[in-house]
Amino acid sequence: MALVRANRITTIGQLAASMSHEIKQPVAAIVTNVQTGLIWLDSVPPNLPKVQEAFARILKDAERTAEVLNRIHGIVESNPPSRESLQINEVIGEVIALMRAQVAESGVSVRMQLADDLPTIEGDRIGLQQVMLNLVVNAVEAMSGLGDERRELIVNTRRDESGDILVCIRDSGPGLAPDHIDRIFQPFYTSKAGGMGMGLSICQSIMEAHGGRLWASANAPRGAVFEFMLPCTQNRITN
Numbered sequence: 001m002a003l004v005r006a007n008r009i010t011t012i013g014q015l016a017a018s019m020s021h022e023i024k025q026p027v028a029a030i031v032t033n034v035q036t037g038l039i040w041l042d043s044v045p046p047n048l049p050k051v052q053e054a055f056a057r058i059l060k061d062a063e064r065t066a067e068v069l070n071r072i073h074g075i076v077e078s079n080p081p082s083r084e085s086l087q088i089n090e091v092i093g094e095v096i097a098l099m100r101a102q103v104a105e106s107g108v109s110v111r112m113q114l115a116d117d118l119p120t121i122e123g124d125r126i127g128l129q130q131v132m133l134n135l136v137v138n139a140v141e142a143m144s145g146l147g148d149e150r151r152e153l154i155v156n157t158r159r160d161e162s163g164d165i166l167v168c169i170r171d172s173g174p175g176l177a178p179d180h181i182d183r184i185f186q187p188f189y190t191s192k193a194g195g196m197g198m199g200l201s202i203c204q205s206i207m208e209a210h211g212g213r214l215w216a217s218a219n220a221p222r223g224a225v226f227e228f229m230l231p232c233t234q235n236r237i238t239n
């Protein structure tokens with residue numbers, strides 16, 4: 001349930017975009033109705049029933065605006081990102097377990113190569129689960145169009161030379177065209193019929209909130225690689 005709820009969360013920036021869109025229309029209507037009401041008040045004699053009608057419409061639009069604001073406030077309020085000590089391998093295990101049925105049904109085999117020397121990190125468990133979930137779902141969806149080719153998902157964790165944690169998700173799907181690699185992270189970019197195009201941009205915001213980074217590249221011989229880095233402040237590897 002927490003993951004389903006988390007999937008509905010967008011970042012404040014993305015919320016701002018949809019919020020301004022939803023509020024623009026009723027606010028414009030309020031302005032129009034105030035102008036109309038003033039004209040009816042100014043007429044001699046003032047047309048009070050018309051003024052009353054304008055007030056009723058203003059009230060309706062103001063209530064609609066307040067509703068939009070409340071809804072957005074509710075989303076932000078009820079899901080404050082938490083910070084807890086966690087093992088990224090555990091988070092990955094939870095998401096893969098959750099996805100097992102769908103992955104098997106899609107004929108995808110999963111290979112896990114998880115480093116056992118990873119330090120714990122301070123992070124938002126639900127947010128990190130959401131990142132993993134989005135990347136795994138995207139990989140499985142990308143491979144669903146394959147014919148007889150092998151459908152393989154490889155999840156790998158390791159530490160880089162500066163001690164930061166790297167998580168890598170490789171698939172054997174059609175991969176990413178070079179000129180698409182940057183665009184796929186833009187909000188609302190999707191190549192899927194029913195796609196929202198928000199997944200990767202939300203993942204990127206979640207990584208940034210952790211002081212990390214998410215990027216994509218091509219897999220060899222085919223497929224896509226999505227990799228994210230989580231900075232680790234403790235137990236740095238020193239040479």
Ligand code: ADP
Binds near residue numbers: 138
């Ligand atoms: P959505 O899944 O709703 O389209 P995303 O932001 O998660 O939104 O993904 C944006 C686009 O990036 C997808 O529509 C697809 O074109 C591309 N993409 C993401 N993951 C992969 C992948 N593993 N392989 C190929 N293309 C991908």
